Amino acid sequence: MKTLQFILKKLTGALITIVAIAIANFAIFRIAPGDPIRMMFKDPRVSTEQLQAMRVKFGLDKSIGGQFIDYVKQLLHGNLGFSFWQKRPVADVIGDRIGQTLILVVTALVIATTLGIILGAISGWRNGSKTDRTILSLSLVLYSIPTFAMGILLLLVFGFILLLFPLGGITTPASGFTGFMYLKDVLWHMVLPAFSIVLWYVGEYILLTRSSMVEVMDQDYIVTARSKGLRESVILRKHALRNALLPVVTLSGVNFAFAIAGVIEAETVFSWPGIGRLTYDAVMKRDYPLLQGIFLLFAVSVVVANFIVDLIYTRIDPRIKTGAAHE
Amino acid sequence: MSNTKAELSINKKRKQKIRNQKIKDFLYLLIDHKMGKIGVGIIVIFLFVALAAPLLRTVSPHQSGNASEILIPPNSQFILGTDDLGRDVWSQVLYGSRVSLLIGFVSALATVVTGTLVGIIAGFYGGILEEVLMRIVDFFMMLPALPLMIVLAAVLGPNIWNIIFVVTLISWPTTARVVRSQVLSLKERPFVEASRCIGAKNSFLMFGEIFPNVVPILFAEAVIMITEAIYAEAVLSFLGLGDPVRMSWGSMLHFAFDSGTMARAPWWVLPPIVSIILLIIGFSFLGTAVSDILKPGYKEKKGL
Numbered sequence: 070m071k072t073l074q075f076i077l078k079k080l081t082g083a084l085i086t087i088v089a090i091a092i093a094n095f096a097i098f099r100i101a102p103g104d105p106i107r108m109m110f111k112d113p114r115v116s117t118e119q120l121q122a123m124r125v126k127f128g129l130d131k132s133i134g135g136q137f138i139d140y141v142k143q144l145l146h147g148n149l150g151f152s153f154w155q156k157r158p159v160a161d162v163i164g165d166r167i168g169q170t171l172i173l174v175v176t177a178l179v180i181a182t183t184l185g186i187i188l189g190a191i192s193g194w195r196n197g198s199k200t201d202r203t204i205l206s207l208s209l210v211l212y213s214i215p216t217f218a219m220g221i222l223l224l225l226v227f228g229f230i231l232l233l234f235p236l237g238g239i240t241t242p243a244s245g246f247t248g249f250m251y252l253k254d255v256l257w258h259m260v261l262p263a264f265s266i267v268l269w270y271v272g273e274y275i276l277l278t279r280s281s282m283v284e285v286m287d288q289d290y291i292v293t294a295r296s297k298g299l300r301e302s303v304i305l306r307k308h309a310l311r312n313a314l315l316p317v318v319t320l321s322g323v324n325f326a327f328a329i330a331g332v333i334e335a336e337t338v339f340s341w342p343g344i345g346r347l348t349y350d351a352v353m354k355r356d357y358p359l360l361q362g363i364f365l366l367f368a369v370s371v372v373v374a375n376f377i378v379d380l381i382y383t384r385i386d387p388r389i390k391t392g393a394a395h396e
Numbered sequence: 397m398s399n400t401k402a403e404l405s406i407n408k409k410r411k412q413k414i415r416n417q418k419i420k421d422f423l424y425l426l427i428d429h430k431m432g433k434i435g436v437g438i439i440v441i442f443l444f445v446a447l448a449a450p451l452l453r454t455v456s457p458h459q460s461g462n463a464s465e466i467l468i469p470p471n472s473q474f475i476l477g478t479d480d481l482g483r484d485v486w487s488q489v490l491y492g493s494r495v496s497l498l499i500g501f502v503s504a505l506a507t508v509v510t511g512t513l514v515g516i517i518a519g520f521y522g523g524i525l526e527e528v529l530m531r532i533v534d535f536f537m538m539l540p541a542l543p544l545m546i547v548l549a550a551v552l553g554p555n556i557w558n559i560i561f562v563v564t565l566i567s568w569p570t571t572a573r574v575v576r577s578q579v580l581s582l583k584e585r586p587f588v589e590a591s592r593c594i595g596a597k598n599s600f601l602m603f604g605e606i607f608p609n610v611v612p613i614l615f616a617e618a619v620i621m622i623t624e625a626i627y628a629e630a631v632l633s634f635l636g637l638g639d640p641v642r643m644s645w646g647s648m649l650h651f652a653f654d655s656g657t658m659a660r661a662p663w664w665v666l667p668p669i670v671s672i673i674l675l676i677i678g679f680s681f682l683g684t685a686v687s688d689i690l691k692p693g694y695k696e697k698k699g700l
Contacts, residue, residue: 086535086538089535090539093539097547097548097551098551100551100552206431209431209677209680209681209684210677212680213623213673213676213677213680214673214676215627215630215631215672215673215676217630217631217634217649218630218649218669218672218673221649221653221658221665221669222669224658225658225659225662225665225666229658229659326540326541327541329540329542329543330540330541330542330543330631333542333543333546333635334631334634337634337635338653348543348546348635349635349636352546352550352635352636352637353636355550357550357551360546360547360550361547363543364543364544364547367540367543368538368539368540368543368544371538371539371540372538375538
């Protein structure tokens with residue numbers, strides 16, 4: 070019962086946030102300078118009457134309130150507007166790119182989380198040792214290198230100098246690869262962009278797991294487990310790590326939002342044809358409707374990711390069932 | 397009457413003395429801390445570079461060269477070579493430090509001021525005011541930072557003050573949250589109660605009694621905010637949203653990347669990358685040192 074209440078509360082919060090995001094998204098793009106219709110038809114031969122007709126067609130002659138109602142109506146029908154640059158619906162442009170971005174993000178985050186948790190657990194377990202200090206300063210340095218800077222460095226060293234990996238894109242152009250060869254080609258192209266994301270996240274996950282681990286190590290139940298004479302590896306796996314991972318799970322929702330930043334930077338550097346590179350192109354082309362659609366997608370996916378984390382939490386945190394967890 | 401005045405002035409002097417001693421202790425601990433030492437060293441070097449840029453430069457960073465001066469490797473005239481318009485890379489790197497530091501410091505200041513005001517007011521008054529303010533904070537924290545910054549910077553136009561505004565807008569909620577949780581416990585403490593009993597106004601309680609106690613945490617917050625602002629500026633400029641008038645390290649990388657000559661001109665790409673990384677490392681090391689020092693018991697362990 071308590072669990073259901075918790076889920077309902079989080080669901081309401083998520084829905085309210087999504088509505089607020091839609092309102093903010095509408096408002097932000099009303100500050101944009103210039104006439105959107107003029108930007109769409111740069112040709113001076115288009116007459117004022119024709120422009121006015123387009124304005125009526127897109128509903129831009131209405132009041133702000135009327136425009137907002139139209140915007141919400143369109144949104145509910147899954148219509149995100151019309152891209153000036155690509156001359157087709159924003160939803161289609163974005164839809165073509167989602168798959169490529171998901172492959173990259175999921176691969177990078179799985180590698181980063183695994184590596185980060187292992188290294189962070191070792192570091193926190195051996196708190197104060199030389200291994201700990203080495204891992205700690207390494208992760209601080211990695212965490213300080215922006216993804217795009219790491220990307221450019223990797224591109225220069227492994228792409229241009231050592232010629233080990235392709236310079237960009239997702240497949241070898243006109244290779245005609247199919248099946249297994251195609252998959253191999255995509256993975257080969259993914260190595261550098263994925264690692265420029267991984268190297269930043271690893272730093273973050275190490276720092277997170279480590280500090281959580283250090284906190285857990287001081288708890289009474291670890292002392293109890295030790296005094297029972299359990300083996301160190303058993304204490305590490307069954308007692309320490311399991312509890313230390315709780316905050317790491319919470320933050321993976323927040324990290325999803327950070328992952329978006331990494332994706333935009335890495336995809337831009339490596340011309341990876343996903344949403345991140347699309348963001349860069351939309352900025353360069355000043356294609357506001359496309360940018361608006363991308364922002365909506367990013368913001369809503371962060372809210373959804375956080376909601377999913379809350380759901381996972383109901384399963385792993387016993388305090389929710391008893392109603393002890395408030396926030 | 398004059399007696400109490402004299403006492404007050406003695407009291408003030410004593411407070412001043414304690415504060416000076418505290419700052420001295422803090423600086424000592426900072427230099428004593430291994431990461432703190434490295435961080436401070438790096439930051440001091442960049443501050444020097446930023447201030448002395450006009451003396452250290454060879455040519456103006458904006459001056460384009462003629463056709464024979466395009467993309468030439470480092471030599472005696474151009475220490476770090478030239479870019480695709482024949483502009484001197486060394487001077488651009490020198491002046492780039494000004495943009496990063498300016499944006500870092502101003503955004504951090506604006507963030508800390510806004511976040512502190514909201515945090516103190518929300519924590520002190522409580523009730524509906526707190527509820528509303530914290531909902532706004534939660535909403536901002538939920539938004540994906542980089543996409544929001546990109547969208548706003550694109551809509552508002554590329555200019556250093558817009559970047560500062562955008563960075564502040566996405567950072568203040570964190571500070572507000574930290575400050576509020578501090579205020580919640582501070583306002584129940586006896587010294588605030590005592591001050592209230594002798595008739596102190598709310599504004600004095602908030603800014604005269606509570607505020608001095610959050611200053612150490614604000615310092616730690618400010619260092620983190622500087623780091624994040626420098627990071628954010630670099631990313632936005634790299635994505636082509638930098639101020640075209642004030643060339644930053646991020647914009648240098650944007651132009652190098654956009655021109656497609658990156659592989660042919662590593663001297664153009666590496667200096668800004670190394671500068672960005674070093675400066676961010678400097679501030680994150682300083683941040684780590686500051687948060688270590690502020691941990692309860694650290695001072696005593698070091699014998700102070």
